[in-house]
Amino acid sequence: MLDYKLLEAMAAVVDEGGFERAARVLHLTQSAVSQRVKLLEEQSGQILLVRSHPPQPTEAGMRLLKHCRQVRRLEDDLDVDLNLAGDSFTTLPVGINADSLATWFLPAMQDYLAERPVLLDLRSDDQDQTHRLLRDGVVLGCVSSRSEPFQGCRCDYLGHMDYRLLASPGFRDKWFSGGFSAKSLSRAPMLIYNRKDEMHVLLLQRVLGACPDLNPFYVPSSGRFADFIAQGLACGMLPEQQCGELVAQGRLVNLIPGESERVDLFWHCWNIESSVMDSFSRAxxxxxxRLLARNR
Amino acid sequence: MLDYKLLEAMAAVVDEGGFERAARVLHLTQSAVSQRVKLLEEQSGQILLVRSHPPQPTEAGMRLLKHCRQVRRLEDDLDVDLNLAGDSFTTLPVGINADSLATWFLPAMQDYLAERPVLLDLRSDDQDQTHRLLRDGVVLGCVSSRSEPFQGCRCDYLGHMDYRLLASPGFRDKWFSGGFSAKSLSRAPMLIYNRKDEMHVLLLQRVLGACPDLNPFYVPSSGRFADFIAQGLACGMLPEQQCGELVAQGRLVNLIPGESERVDLFWHCWNIESSVMDSFSRAxxxxxxRLLARNR
Incomplete structure (x- = not known):
């Protein structure tokens, strides 16, 4: 069998983002961690880690990491079944899109998390990026907009979020007094999460035929996104879950009535027999x- | 003089995170963008971009980028002074720590932003990481915990945020019924933003002499951090600005009364004569x- 002490050292370097932090977590010296990774590379005859800041696993390293995480998950389940671990915790590494984390994820999971000795290791990214975390072996499961399952993974439909182009009433009056058009839009500031965020492009291409040149205002904060829009600083795409109350209060209005961009969300996780993964997936x-709309 | 068309192409590739996106923004074909970057590399006799995903500037590339951004800033100011740009916007790339963005930044800046044709290109990271964005030429200014100015930059004290170790009353009764100690803490779940977040380590080292082994629960969302703690899922470090109301309502309590970890915040920006940068810095x-406590 593989020497799991060596694998554990490599996984810690990747998880913690460096040899020094890995050493701290494993209660080893930094040189001992370094030795273990080197030995594992000699045994497998391949470079497993690129020594960058932070260290990055190579393709072979990712394959080993994925295996290591699956074995650890099975082992944690064994601990629970045999009560080996007493009252200690088990950790689930999970990828989640920033908008889900900012909205429905906590209300959906708080009862489950309050009742179980489960710690989450959440990694956040855009909904069309989280599946990379699963593919690369960083997480055991992820919430993603990708509908095709990965090899060796299950994929379940969760529901959808509808994004609308919203603005404050004052912003609409200032920039769209002559109605909504590509021309008026190209003069107004547009709030965008970051460069990977293409939600507005998809909507505008569909509604206007093409996405005009915009004045991008980048705010990489799901929690603050609605506030920047409500303050009248820009228009921007928000899901129902994040703007419902502000729309009801009349503080936000839909700039393109009747039009929205639908994002279907899926839960991807490895197809291993793990009671903790099963119960987490069910919850x-x-x-x-309960919290997302569903169309199938 | 330098050929700024070529520099602009390289800057767009870095800013937009790829040749394809850069081409879209510049209204060029992808191969034209590629040609321009190659030509700039030939002229300067150095590799400027590592062709990774996303492309990364080399040391020489960063130096050129920084220069390009400074020239663009001066040029934008000229546009404003001579009214060349009409009613168009000017963009300020700014680095900001996630906790500031989640708390005081919008209330501090909303009046300024509402009155001026300024778009922000915010980049978010930990307070001890944002200065790298300035050093690497990604932003023109940053909010950071670093107190030493960079060469060619100004550095102003903004104020401080005090972080306390907080929990819900139920969480305190469950895990700390015998009082707060390293032992009781080592059994309880601890909310941590991500692997770079060391706030709790600093406090615990000071109060307990050493940081015990913890049960880390990672939630990379400033906006949701207080909610996970208020739900009783973990204890965690929160600044006054993010927990004041919850503490006043009795939904959060301080686990180590009288103890907090102070983070001084500084505004770093390049020392170039730019009226927009000046007015932004003043605001x-x-x-x-108004919104941060000050100790000097």
Missing amino acids: LKAGAS | LKAGAS
Whole structure:
């Protein structure tokens, strides 16, 4: 069998983002961690880690990491079944899109998390990026907009979020007094999460035929996104879950009535027999079905 | 003089995170962008971009980028002074720590932003990481915990945020019924933003002499951090600005009364004569002095 002490050292370097932090977590010296990774590379005859800041696993390193995480998950389940670990915690590394984390994820999972000795290791990214975390072996499961399952993974539909182009009433009056058009839009500031965020492009291409040149105002904060829009600083795309109350209060209005961009969300996780993964998946699906709209 | 068309192409590739996106923004074909970057590399006799995903500037590339951004800033100011640009916007790339963005930044800047044709290109990271964005030429200014100015930059004190170790009353009763100690803490879940977040380590080292092994629960969302703690899922470090109301309502309590970890915040920006940078800096300092505590 593989020497899991060596694998554990490599996984810690990747998880913690460096040899020094890995040493701290494993209660080893930094040189001992370094030795273990080197030995694992000699045994497998391949470079497993690129020594960058932070260190990055190579393709071979990712494959080993994924295996290591699956074994650890099975082992944690064994601990729970045999009560080996007493009252200690088990950790689930999960990828989640920033908008889900900012909205429905906590209400969906708080009862489950309050009752179980489960710690989450959440990694956040855009909904069309989180599946990379799963593919690369960083997480055991992820919430993603990708509908095709990965090899060796299950994929369940969770529900959808509808994004509308919203603005404050004052902003609409200032920039769109002559109605909504590509021309008026190209003069107004547009709030965008970051360069990977293409939600507005998809909507505008569909509604206007093409996305005009915009005045991008970048705010990489899901929690603050709605506030920048409500303050009248820009228009921007918000899901129902994040703007419902502000729309009801009349503080936000839809700039393109009747039009929205739908994002279907899916739960991807490795197809391993793990009671903790199973119960987490069940709770997530149940919570999503309460808090997200569903179209199938 | 340098060929700024070529520099602009390289800057767009870095800013937009790829040749394809850069081409879209510049209204060029992808191969034209590629040609321009190659030509700039030939002229300067150095590799400027590592062709990774996303492309990364080399040391020489960063130096050129920084220069390009400074020239663009001066040019934008000229546009404003001579009214060349009409009613168009000017963009300020700014680095900001996630906790500031989640708390005082918008209230501090909303009046300024509402009155001026300024778009922000905000980049977010930990307070001890944002200065790298300035050093690497990604932003023109940053809010950072670093107190030493960079060469060619100004550095102004903004104020401080005090972080306390907080929990819900139920969480305190469950895990700390015998009082707060390293032992009781080592059994309880601890909310941590991500692997770079060391706030709790600093406090615990000071109060307990050493940081015990913890049960880390990672939630990379400033906006949701307080909610996970208020739900009783973990204890965690929160600044006054983010927990004041919850503490006043009795929904959060301080686990180590009288102890907090102070983070001084500074505004770093390039020392170039730019009226927009100047007015932005003035507004930021005035806003911070209203919303942050100050100790000097």
